[in-house]
Amino acid sequence: MMRHIHLGDVDQSAIASLEKKRIARTYSAGDRLFAQDEVPDGMYCLQSGHVLLWHSDRFGHKTSFRMVGPGELIGYRSLLGNDPHSANAEALDACHACFFPRVDVEQFIYCNPSVTRQFFRILARDRGPPDALLLRGQHLSIRIRLIYFLLIMKAHHGRRGTDGTLVYNLPLSRTNIASLIGARPETVTRAIKELKRDGVAIFQNRRVLVPDAKKLLEEVGIDAMPK
Amino acid sequence: MMRHIHLGDVDQSAIASLEKKRIARTYSAGDRLFAQDEVPDGMYCLQSGHVLLWHSDRFGHKTSFRMVGPGELIGYRSLLGNDPHSANAEALDACHACFFPRVDVEQFIYCNPSVTRQFFRILARDRGPPDALLLRGQHLSIRIRLIYFLLIMKAHHGRRGTDGTLVYNLPLSRTNIASLIGARPETVTRAIKELKRDGVAIFQNRRVLVPDAKKLLEEVGIDAMPK
DNA sequence: CGTACCGTTGAGGTGAGTCAAAGTAAGTGG
DNA sequence: CCACTTACTTTGACTCACCTCAACGGTACG
Numbered sequence: 296m297m298r299h300i301h302l303g304d305v306d307q308s309a310i311a312s313l314e315k316k317r318i319a320r321t322y323s324a325g326d327r328l329f330a331q332d333e334v335p336d337g338m339y340c341l342q343s344g345h346v347l348l349w350h351s352d353r354f355g356h357k358t359s360f361r362m363v364g365p366g367e368l369i370g371y372r373s374l375l376g377n378d379p380h381s382a383n384a385e386a387l388d389a390c391h392a393c394f395f396p397r398v399d400v401e402q403f404i405y406c407n408p409s410v411t412r413q414f415f416r417i418l419a420r421d422r423g424p425p426d427a428l429l430l431r432g433q434h435l436s437i438r439i440r441l442i443y444f445l446l447i448m449k450a451h452h453g454r455r456g457t458d459g460t461l462v463y464n465l466p467l468s469r470t471n472i473a474s475l476i477g478a479r480p481e482t483v484t485r486a487i488k489e490l491k492r493d494g495v496a497i498f499q500n501r502r503v504l505v506p507d508a509k510k511l512l513e514e515v516g517i518d519a520m521p522k
Numbered sequence: 523m524m525r526h527i528h529l530g531d532v533d534q535s536a537i538a539s540l541e542k543k544r545i546a547r548t549y550s551a552g553d554r555l556f557a558q559d560e561v562p563d564g565m566y567c568l569q570s571g572h573v574l575l576w577h578s579d580r581f582g583h584k585t586s587f588r589m590v591g592p593g594e595l596i597g598y599r600s601l602l603g604n605d606p607h608s609a610n611a612e613a614l615d616a617c618h619a620c621f622f623p624r625v626d627v628e629q630f631i632y633c634n635p636s637v638t639r640q641f642f643r644i645l646a647r648d649r650g651p652p653d654a655l656l657l658r659g660q661h662l663s664i665r666i667r668l669i670y671f672l673l674i675m676k677a678h679h680g681r682r683g684t685d686g687t688l689v690y691n692l693p694l695s696r697t698n699i700a701s702l703i704g705a706r707p708e709t710v711t712r713a714i715k716e717l718k719r720d721g722v723a724i725f726q727n728r729r730v731l732v733p734d735a736k737k738l739l740e741e742v743g744i745d746a747m748p749k
Numbered sequence: 750c751g752t753a754c755c756g757t758t759g760a761g762g763t764g765a766g767t768c769a770a771a772g773t774a775a776g777t778g779g
Numbered sequence: 780c781c782a783c784t785t786a787c788t789t790t791g792a793c794t795c796a797c798c799t800c801a802a803c804g805g806t807a808c809g
Contacts, residue, residue: 353743356661360651376646408632418645419603424587427654433704433765434583436796469756477660482797484757517580660797664765696788709765711789 309406316399322386324466329370332379337396339369344390345466348382349474359474360423362387362467364451368417374400375418387466422447431477437486440476442514445496445505453505461505536633543626549613551693556597559606564623566596571617572693575609576701586701587650589614589694591678595644601627602645614693649674658704664713667703669741672723672732680732688732 317340322328328339331351341363348369349359360382363369373380374397395403404414429435429443445453445463454462469480469487476483490496495514497504505511544567549555555566558578568590575596576586587609590596600607601624622630631641656662656670672680672690681689696707696714703710717723722741724731732738 350655352655352659354661356659358655358659372646375642377643378647381652405635405638411632411638414642415602415645416604418642419599420605421651424648424651424654425608427651427658428577428579428585431654431658431660432579432583432585433658433660434581468754479798480756481758481799485797488757695786706766707788708767708790712765715789 309403309410313395313399313403317393317395320392320394322390322392324386324388326386326390328384328386328390328392329380331381331383334379335370335374335397337394338371338374338400339384340393340395341365341367341369342391342393344392345387346390346392347385347387347467347471349385350382357474358477359471360427362448362452362465362475367451371414371417372421375404375414387471430475437476437478437482438489439515440478441472441483441486441490442495442511444472444476445503446511446515449508459507461508463503463505464501465503466501536630536637540622540626540630544620544622547619547621549617549619551613551615553613553617555611555613555617555619556607558608558610561606562597562601562624564621565598565601565627566611566619566621568592568594568596569618569620571619572614573617573619574612574614574694574698576612577609584701585704586698587654589675589679589692589698589702594678598641598644599648602631602641614698657702664703664705664709665716666742667705668699668710668713668717669722669738671699671703672730673738673742676735686734688735690730690732691728692730693728 319342320328320339322344328346329335343365346363346369347359348361348363349357351357363384369384369392370380404411426447429447430440432440435443448463448465449461452463452465454464456462467475469483473480473483478486487496487498491498494506495510497506546569547555547566549571555573556562570592573590573596574586575588575590576584578584590611596611596619597607631638653674656674657667659667662670675690675692676688679690679692681691683689694702696710700707700710705713714723714725718725721733722737724733
């Protein structure tokens, strides 16, 4: 199955000509699609699998800021900003991705105002900044950050089971989760234990079960996730 | 004196026609250029004064993420993303700003690929996300975050005095600084006191003096700020 | 059957938050 | 010019959520 970049009503011939340029690549867990400080030579559309974007500072602190799933674009910020990659893109499991070379992306973007507009939206709506407020806000306890984490992941990675249970398939280690919400693995373990005790969420292996999604929302005191 | 948006070599007539549409506005301390959740109807170029961008969550926690100085653009993310403003833009002192109505901005952006490219860069290079890692990273002490704060502010708000002293003019309250680096005002006060004791930085009123800029860099263990 | 990696548990320490009170500065109006 | 208000800053004492460190347990894989 081929996944397409979702761009609404756009000149089909432009898309077709971009699709011709795509290069299929496969990765296994641990591989990097690109690494911090590399100069981008194109961008990726993930077909299957999961990719973690993380940044490493000079002290070796690893800060993850986005987990990408099938259908999402990767590497567009650095490409469009014409800057070296500010993050590592690491495959969490077996991945298929389409690579689009820089020149073809640029041709595509500028071929048509409506495509250009779409890319402005993609850039402007990058979830990183607003999500960071929820995932890393100092004034929020680790428990609440975990809840926000689940709420944010719901959109791309949660599936509603037959009995209303929310099921996540997240190929993330405790350490990964910790670095996403700005905590330590031990603390994540403890918070997860409490969520289980309270019947809010059950983390088993790399699966998460949420018996009642309403409880998540109650806990953070809202009726629905913003946007 | 009229400040212009810096866009490199761009069709002068396009700029001229945009400039004709600009609307000069003035604000005094505390005024809002726009408020969270409002629908953007254009964007701003700050001529003089300072503006603080901050976000308020449902619990009333105030998180500031950018202080804007003369010559900088404000409100472009929401405009280009076609979303309601996700932040408040509040004048910290007397401000002059040019407002550019949405239609005119759009015409300008799409009139010319090189302008379009520039705006992609502006969006992609938004300092918010990378700065947030340094200003709000849990693994960094408040002292270090304050140092990063000064290093980040150096670019737009620091001036080198005659004797090599670095001088900042920051119309920010302790509370503002606290909300920028993810701390409490009391903690900021204490950290500032220690920086003074160690001869690293002297905060007096709304001015900051840094006798030796090298000390800032030493403290965070780098030779220069990234980018 | 080891080795290596990840996850869990426990004990102990601490940086920053919280709370409350005192100090300071900047307006405002008589 | 001086009371009075209001808002911001500083200080000190106390508390706590999370980090750190260290040991142990589980599971996968050669």
